[in-house]
Amino acid sequence: MSEQLPLPEPAGSRLVFSAAGNKHVVRHYTAEQMHAYAAQAVAAERERWTEAVMAELDGNGQAQAIVAYATRA
Numbered sequence: 001m002s003e004q005l006p007l008p009e010p011a012g013s014r015l016v017f018s019a020a021g022n023k024h025v026v027r028h029y030t031a032e033q034m035h036a037y038a039a040q041a042v043a044a045e046r047e048r049w050t051e052a053v054m055a056e057l058d059g060n061g062q063a064q065a066i067v068a069y070a071t072r073a
Contacts, residue, residue: 005041008033046071 010027017023029037050067057063 003044005037005044008037 007027008029011030011033012028013025014028015023016026050071053067054063057066
């Protein structure tokens, strides 16, 4: 993927300290948030792939057949 989708708002967070005393914020996400995020990422990648294939192939129906085959469920 060339672009990264923005993460959803975290369900929670906490402050942790490293052994060296550095502070870090650890964000927590629910499984549902991450499943939705993954579904969005897959859909975006599929759309980019479809556009790339369509740009490479001519308009004689070949591109549509390839995309339909590759994205079948």
